[in-house]
Amino acid sequence: MRARTAGPPVLAVAAATLLAGCGGQTTLEPRSRPAQEISTLWWWMLVAATVVFLGALGMIGLAWLRRRHEGLPLLGNRKRLNLALVVFFGIAIPVAVNVALFVVSNFVVLKQTEAPAAASTRMTIQVIGHQWFWEVRYPGTSAVTANEIHIPARTRVNVVATTADVIHSFWVPQLNRKIDMIPGRRNRVLLYADRPGRYRGQCAEFCGTQHGHMALYVFADPPDRFRAWLANMAAPARAPSAAAERTGAQAFQADACASCHAIRGTSARGVVGPDLTHLATRTTLAALTIPNRRGDLAGWLVDPQHVKPGNRMPVLNLGRNDVKALVAYLESLR
Amino acid sequence: MAVIGTGAERIERLGRIWEERPGVLGWITTTDHKRIGLLYLFTTLVLFAAGGVEALLLRTQLIKANNGLLSPEAYNELFTLHGVTMVFFFVIPISIGAFGNYLLPLMIGARDMAFPRMNALSFWIFLASGIFMYTSLAIGDAPDAGWFNYVPLSAARFSPGPNIDFYCLGLIFNGIASTLTAVNFIVTMFKGRAPGMSMNRMPLFCFAFLAVSLALVFALPPLNVALILLELDRQVGTHFYDVAGGGDPLLWQHLFWIFGHPEVYIIILPAFGIATSIIPTFTHRRMVAFPLVALAEILVALIGFGVWAHHMFATGLPAAETVYFSAVSLIIVVPSAIQLFAWLTTLLTGTPDFQTPLLFIVGFIVFFIIGGLSGVMFAAVPFDQQVTDTYFVVAHFHFVIFGAAVFPLLGGLYYWFPKVTGRMYSEPVGKLSFWLSFAGTAITFFPMHIVGLLGMPRRVYTYPHGLGWDATNLIETLGSYLLAVGLLMVAANLAVSRFRGKRVGRDPFDGATLEWEASSPPKPYNFPVIPTVSSPYPMWDRRDRKKDERKLERGEMVLDAGHETPATTVVDAELDEILEMPSDSPWPPLLALTLALVFVFLLTGHWVTAVVFAGASAAVLGAWHWKEPEEA
Numbered sequence: 001m002r003a004r005t006a007g008p009p010v011l012a013v014a015a016a017t018l019l020a021g022c023g024g025q026t027t028l029e030p031r032s033r034p035a036q037e038i039s040t041l042w043w044w045m046l047v048a049a050t051v052v053f054l055g056a057l058g059m060i061g062l063a064w065l066r067r068r069h070e071g072l073p074l075l076g077n078r079k080r081l082n083l084a085l086v087v088f089f090g091i092a093i094p095v096a097v098n099v100a101l102f103v104v105s106n107f108v109v110l111k112q113t114e115a116p117a118a119a120s121t122r123m124t125i126q127v128i129g130h131q132w133f134w135e136v137r138y139p140g141t142s143a144v145t146a147n148e149i150h151i152p153a154r155t156r157v158n159v160v161a162t163t164a165d166v167i168h169s170f171w172v173p174q175l176n177r178k179i180d181m182i183p184g185r186r187n188r189v190l191l192y193a194d195r196p197g198r199y200r201g202q203c204a205e206f207c208g209t210q211h212g213h214m215a216l217y218v219f220a221d222p223p224d225r226f227r228a229w230l231a232n233m234a235a236p237a238r239a240p241s242a243a244a245e246r247t248g249a250q251a252f253q254a255d256a257c258a259s260c261h262a263i264r265g266t267s268a269r270g271v272v273g274p275d276l277t278h279l280a281t282r283t284t285l286a287a288l289t290i291p292n293r294r295g296d297l298a299g300w301l302v303d304p305q306h307v308k309p310g311n312r313m314p315v316l317n318l319g320r321n322d323v324k325a326l327v328a329y330l331e332s333l334r
Numbered sequence: 335m336a337v338i339g340t341g342a343e344r345i346e347r348l349g350r351i352w353e354e355r356p357g358v359l360g361w362i363t364t365t366d367h368k369r370i371g372l373l374y375l376f377t378t379l380v381l382f383a384a385g386g387v388e389a390l391l392l393r394t395q396l397i398k399a400n401n402g403l404l405s406p407e408a409y410n411e412l413f414t415l416h417g418v419t420m421v422f423f424f425v426i427p428i429s430i431g432a433f434g435n436y437l438l439p440l441m442i443g444a445r446d447m448a449f450p451r452m453n454a455l456s457f458w459i460f461l462a463s464g465i466f467m468y469t470s471l472a473i474g475d476a477p478d479a480g481w482f483n484y485v486p487l488s489a490a491r492f493s494p495g496p497n498i499d500f501y502c503l504g505l506i507f508n509g510i511a512s513t514l515t516a517v518n519f520i521v522t523m524f525k526g527r528a529p530g531m532s533m534n535r536m537p538l539f540c541f542a543f544l545a546v547s548l549a550l551v552f553a554l555p556p557l558n559v560a561l562i563l564l565e566l567d568r569q570v571g572t573h574f575y576d577v578a579g580g581g582d583p584l585l586w587q588h589l590f591w592i593f594g595h596p597e598v599y600i601i602i603l604p605a606f607g608i609a610t611s612i613i614p615t616f617t618h619r620r621m622v623a624f625p626l627v628a629l630a631e632i633l634v635a636l637i638g639f640g641v642w643a644h645h646m647f648a649t650g651l652p653a654a655e656t657v658y659f660s661a662v663s664l665i666i667v668v669p670s671a672i673q674l675f676a677w678l679t680t681l682l683t684g685t686p687d688f689q690t691p692l693l694f695i696v697g698f699i700v701f702f703i704i705g706g707l708s709g710v711m712f713a714a715v716p717f718d719q720q721v722t723d724t725y726f727v728v729a730h731f732h733f734v735i736f737g738a739a740v741f742p743l744l745g746g747l748y749y750w751f752p753k754v755t756g757r758m759y760s761e762p763v764g765k766l767s768f769w770l771s772f773a774g775t776a777i778t779f780f781p782m783h784i785v786g787l788l789g790m791p792r793r794v795y796t797y798p799h800g801l802g803w804d805a806t807n808l809i810e811t812l813g814s815y816l817l818a819v820g821l822l823m824v825a826a827n828l829a830v831s832r833f834r835g836k837r838v839g840r841d842p843f844d845g846a847t848l849e850w851e852a853s854s855p856p857k858p859y860n861f862p863v864i865p866t867v868s869s870p871y872p873m874w875d876r877r878d879r880k881k882d883e884r885k886l887e888r889g890e891m892v893l894d895a896g897h898e899t900p901a902t903t904v905v906d907a908e909l910d911e912i913l914e915m916p917s918d919s920p921w922p923p924l925l926a927l928t929l930a931l932v933f934v935f936l937l938t939g940h941w942v943t944a945v946v947f948a949g950a951s952a953a954v955l956g957a958w959h960w961k962e963p964e965e966a
Contacts, residue, residue, distance in 0.1 A: 025789030025801050027720055038720045042787070045714065049707040056678060056703050060696060063681040064688065070619070071683050082622040085679045090626075090672035098664040098710070105714030106657050113716045114653065131492075166487040167583065169648060169723060173789045177719035180649045182584065183486055184577035187650035200801070204648075204723040204791045206480045208487055209406045212794035288798075310406055 025200040027173040032192045034113040034176045041109050048097060113177045115188035121158040125149065125191075129161070129168030129181040129203065132210040132311060133274050133287040142264065143233035146274030147287045149191075150229050153220040157191040166208060172201035172218050180205055193220030200288075209310035215288035229281075236265025237277045237333050248329025251322045260313070263333065272312055280334040286311065298327050341886045345862050347894045352445075352858035354918045363918040365450035366858055370457050371436030372754070377461055378428035379825075384468070385419035386821065388412045390814060393778075397811040399799045409795035410478040411497070415471060417481030418501065421601065422508050423464050425739055429604035430515055430550075431460060433746055434543050436754070438519060440849035440856060441537050443528025443865040443872075445899035448521040451919050451958070456514040458926030463508035466933060470500035477501035480793060482594065482645075483564075485575040485586045490568045496937060499568065502561045503933045509554045510929070516550035519543055527907045528848065529891075529900065530867040534628075535907075537847045537870055538621060541628045542607025545635035546600050552639065553596035560589035569939065584649060591642035599638040601735055605742035606631060606673055609695050612742075612749050613677055615845045616692040617684025620871055623676045630669035630676075637666045647718045656715045663713035670706060674699065690764030691843075694745025697772045701737025705730055708783065723793075726786025732779045744771065744824055751828055752842050756854040757835030759827050767823035774817025781806040781813075846871040851879065864891040864900055867907075921958035928954055 030036040062073070071077030072085075118124075127149065128135040136145045151157045161170045163181035170189065171178030179189040193199065203214035221229060240249045249266070252258055258268035264277040282292050286308050290296040299306075301323050304313040318326070354360045354369075361369060392413055395404040404412065435453065439446055447453045470476040475497045479488040488498045523544050527536065536544075563574040564586065573579025575586050614621055621627060643651060643659040677699060686692060708730040712718045721727060751759050785806040790797060797803050841850040850873050852860050863882045869875055885891050893900065897915045902908055928951040935944035 027787050027789060034716075035720075038716050041714060041717055042711075042720075045711050045717070049711070052707060053703055056674070057700070059678045059682055060699065063678070063684075063686055066682070067686050067688070070685055077683050082679050082683055083626075086623040086626060086672060086675045089678075090675040091668055094667050094671040098667055098713075101710070101714055102661060102664055105716055106660050109714075109716040110653070110656075113719065115650070166492055167484055171791070173720065177716060178648050178723070179719075182649060184582065185584075185650060200789070202789070202791050202794075205484070206410075206487070206723075206793040208479075208492065209410065211410075211791075212406060212796050 024198060025173055025202065029174060031174045031194050031197065031199060032176060033194075034190060034192070035174055037109045037112045038177065041105055044104075045101070048101075113190075115179070116156065116158050116190050118158070118188070121156040121190070123152070123155060124158040124160060125151070126160045126162070127170055127181075129163040129165070129170070129207070129214075131165050131208050132203070132214040132308075134170075134214070134216045135164070135274065138230060138233070141230060141234040143230055144262075144264070144275040145233055145278065145282070147215075147284065148217045148219060148282050150219045150221055150226055150233075151191055151193065152223045152226040153193050153196045155192070155223070159189050159191050161187045161189060167205050168203045168207050168214070169205035170201070171204040172199050172216070174199045175201075175218060178204045191218065193218070196220050196222050210308055213287055213289045213308050213311075217283070217288065232281070232334075233278055237263045239265075240329055240332060242328065242332075244325050244328035245332045246329075247321075248325035248327070248332075251318075251325050252329060255316055255318060255322060255326075257316075257326070276330065276333060278333055279330050280332065294327055294331065297330060298323050301326055340889065341862075344886060344889060344892050344894050348859045348862060348892070349857065351894065351897055354858065360918070362923055363454075363920045365446070365454050365916060365918050365922075367435050367439050367447050367450065367453060368754075368856060368858075368860075370453050371432050371434075373457050374427055374431030374435060374460070377457075377464065378424050378432055381419055381423040381464055382428070385416050385424055386818065388416040388419065390818060392416065393811040393814040395795065396797070396807050398808065399797055399804055401796055404795065406795045407478065410480075410793075411471070411476040413793060414477045414480050414483075414501075415467075418467065418477060418505075420735070421481060421597070422505060423467065425601050425735065425743075426512065426597075427460055428743060429601070429739075430512070430519070430543070430546065431457065433604060433608065433743070433750075434515070434519060434546075437750065437849055438522060438540060438543060439526065440852055440860055441540055441847045442523065442526055442531060443848045443851075443861060443867065444522065444526040445860050445864075445893075446915055447518050448526055449518050451916050451922050452514050453518055454919070454922035455925055456511045456518070458923040459514070459929060460508065460511035462926050462930035463504055463511060463933075466507060466930060467500060467504040470497065470504075475500065482590055483586075485564065485567075485583045486577075488564065489575060499565065499937050502565045502568075503937050506558055506561050506565075507929070507933050509558055512550055513554055516547040519547040520551070523547075524904045525901045525910075526899065527902050528865045528867050529902055529907055529909045531872075531902075531907045533905050533907075534625070535867055535870045535872075536628075538610035538624065538627055538631065539607040539847065541631045542603045542610070545631045546603045549596045549600050549603075549635040549638065553593045553600065556589045557593035560586055560593070563589075565936075584646075587646055587649065588642070591645045592639070594645065595642040596635070596638040598731075598734070599634050601739045603631060603635060605698065605739045606634075608742040608746040608749075609677060609698060611845075611847065612691045612695050612745055613680050614684075614871070615749075615843050616689060617680055617686045618844075619680060619684035620846075621676060622679040622683065623672070624870065626672050627676045630672040633669040634666065634673075637662065637669070641666060644712060644718065645722075647715050648722055660713050660715050664710070667706070667710055667713075674702065674706070690759070690761060690768055691745040691749035693765065693768040694741050694748065697768065697775075698738055698741035698745065700772075701733050701741060701775065704780075705733030705738055709734065721786055723791055724786035725782040725790045725792055728792050729779050729782035729786060732782070736779065737775050741771075741775075744821075747824065747828060749843070750849070751831070752835075752838045753840075753849055753852075753854050753856070755832050755835070756837060757831055758838050758842060759831040759835060763823065763827040767820055767827055770820030770823060771817060772820075774813055774815075774820045777813030778810050778817050779813075781809050785810075841873065844873075846873050848872050851882075862886050862892060864893060866891070919958070921954060925951055925954045925958065 030039045126137040134147050136149050161179050161181045168181040169178045175191055179187045197220055199218045201216045240246045260270035260272035262269050262275045285292050289308050303315055305315050354364055395401050475495050477497050566572040567574055573581040575581045575583050640662045644663045647656055785803050788802050790803050840854045863885045865882050898912050899915055901910045901913050903910050928947050931947040932944050
């Protein structure tokens with residue numbers, strides 16, 4: 001096996017210094033073997049490209065220095081020689097470099113990033129793109145969530161990527177390449193994380209008004225934590241206990257929330273918006289548009305069109321008390 | 335004296351024969367390739383300004399995280415219109431319609447295009463299609479699904495408004511103009527070359543435009559098919575792209591990119607042609623490897639048809655397909671590299687005089703290398719799958735389409751400005767405008783590579799703090815303002831010099847090709863004597879030009895018996911026959927108008943009215959051909 005940091009060391013160090021502290025959506029801080037291979041390929045291509053670029057700039061510089069002299073330095077102006085230069089740099093060198101690039105990228109690296117065959121991994125999850133959020137299902141369990149995908153760290157996970165409406169593209173750069181979600185197709189991509197952590201992803205194919213607010217997190221958890229999370233996620237919603245929560249639960253059914261959202265264990269079975277059964281366990285709302293905090297949640301309920309204009313959730317003109325009760329109820333959905 | 339007098343008389347007679355109506359009406363009914371070229375130029379420059387303002391608005395929205403300048407709907411309409419405008423209404427029509435129209439007949443020693451009235455029709459259809467497309471913005475329903483308009487986002491279910499209908503119908507309409515121009519160019523270059531200009535003596539500029547024209551004729555049909563199928567899905571309820579009805583959304587992507595990738599070469603090849611015109615002039619030497627470069631220009635256009643699926647590596651194509659398209663994408667690097675090193679070797683072995691036009695070409699070479707190198711990276715499938723649809727690809731194609739395609743156009747504007755106006759631009763302002771545009775381009779587009787690698791997807795109307803994207807976006811936006819200043823300076827330089835510039839003769843740069851033989855500005859008949867050519871650099875063959883001058887006195891090859899131009903054989907350019915050319919005509923603009931009404935009523939769904947105007951168009955076409963040009 002190749003060493004992990006196979007890229008040119010100087011560049012890698014420079015990049016690490018430059019990019020330290022950046023968020024978790026960069027291709028340059030890979031956290032899995034496939035992303036690592038792509039990143040290494042990039043650094044080598046950058047080295048080759050820099051050599052070509054500087055060589056060409058050198059020729060332009062030399063042309064400027066010798067702007068009053070005909071012909072090549074020392075060799076003079078010979079037709080055959082000029083033609084030989086064009087053939088060497090324009091045909092021989094590109095052919096050699098491109099053959100190498102072709103073999104490395106399409107036979108070595110592609111093997112790592114290619115989709116795993118169906119049922120060849122320990123685990124399969126299903127991610128379904130919607131305008132504009134991600135529905136996440138864990139086949140074999142009743143768990144359904146949205147926008148925040150949990151996977152066990154150091155486990156190969158097969159993601160089946162499909163769409164409920166238009167084309168989206170599922171992309172978590174630190175973990176792997178992107179894969180389009182296309183109507184009528186079931187595409188697959190491997191998700192693997194070297195270590196526990198939170199990795200940001202975003203829709204990469206323009207999908208309409210709120211394409212800009214269609215992000216997701218992948219949480220790679222230690223195996224025990226993942227198992228506990230999944231068990232909780234598969235369970236139906238807990239019944240409201242406090243009075244405010246009960247009022248909120250009634251408001252949820254009465255105020256048309258239930259016609260678009262599902263809360264498993266209740267009569268809410270809507271399929272337009274995300275499943276809210278365990279909403280309180282998520283850290284963000286509206287596909288990472290705002291944090292899942294009391295004030296933000298209330299603001300969202302009051303005017304979702306202000307927070308994420310054009311999204312499918314209408315302004316419901318909820319009363320103050322309704323909002324308060326709904327927040328209490330939703331916050332109880334752990 | 336009598337002999338000279340005869341020459342003067344001939345010139346006077348030519349002037350009378352080729353004169354067109356004066357005033358505005360003259361511009362509307364013109365069939366003069368130079369006036370049509372100028373109409374194209376002014377129209378495309380207005381559209382360039384529109385596309386530029388759109389770009390500045392987009393950049394200003396992205397100047398900081400969570401900016402609220404533009405609503406997402408406005409942002410999506412603007413970036414779609416920016417792409418559509420720059421590709422279909424600026425780069426291609428200015429290259430082909432303005433530069434090609436104005437220069438090709440001059441370069442091959444002809445008096446006009448093969449089909450002058452069809453040429454006028456191309457322009458009026460182009461203008462009408464531009465107005466049609468921008469009407470969408472005026473009524474607030476501009477196309478908003480990106481310039482490649484993927485289904486099903488653009489299907490009626492997700493885009494019920496007229497936005498996408500403007501896109502489909504506007505592009506079909508626009509495509510008619512491009513097709514007519516391409517056919518016209520092919521025939522003109524095959525049949526209209528001056529005696530002696532055999533294929534191997536045709537200027538490289540013409541080879542590039544021949545390649546472009548051939549590519550256009552074959553690339554536009556798949557686009558038209560794609561657009562018609564989509565319009566049928568939207569308005570008639572067919573299911574070509576609809577999975578539920580047995581269709582497939584990937585069909586759109588294949589059809590679009592079968593057009594879309596040759597399109598990239600259609601955009602860049604005229605730039606190559608301009609570079610190969612400017613470089614010999616300012617390096618005072620012939621192009622190195624002329625036959626290789628001519629071959630490479632044709633090969634690029636040809637191989638460009640075999641690479642389309644490299645736009646679709648993330649769609650989950652089978653591995654065998656991706657590997658094939660990766661290989662062809664790497665192969666096409668070779669003809670591009672041949673041209674690159676031919677330019678560089680010519681610069682190196684010549685005695686380059688770095689005046690404004692050559693500076694823009696050097697800028698083009700630098701940007702073409704950057705855009706070309708990142709392009710090679712996209713042929714590496716796994717890397718493509720990582721950075722496609724991010725700002726890395728935005729950086730890549732702006733280096734190619736702006737840096738490499740538009741810089742030669744700017745250099746070409748400077749280079750041929752004295753030819754068109756008879757006046758010289760300001761060299762110091764020209765140099766300054768170059769450096770501002772060069773710095774602006776680099777500062778706007780280079781950081782996009784970095785922000786793309788940092789994970790920023792394209793076409794997002796805003797972005798959050800904390801992902802390391804803030805500084806690069808700010809720099810890009812400031813760069814775009816600098817670029818705007820540079821471009822405005824080019825415009826101001828040319829506008830002021832048009833009236834105040836020093837008067838120049840017909841050949842201020844000692845250019846190599848025949849356009850420099852014509853007066854500045856050229857007379858409506860271009861050349862008093864049809865030149866006879868014996869090399870690809872006819873203006874550097876002094877003896878040939880002297881011979882032409884003597885022919886005027888003898889009345890040889892003056893063709894002053896009527897509205898005449900010679901036709902020559904396709905390969906060897908031996909004189910074949912003398913063609914009587916049609917004169918100015920009101921029918922082409924009228925036909926464009928009736929066709930425009932067909933498209934308007936297709937848009938509004940008034941099928942019967944549309945058919946009525948289609949009938950009217952046929953009637954106009956009949957009237958146009960009712961009377962063939964007479965013997966003079």
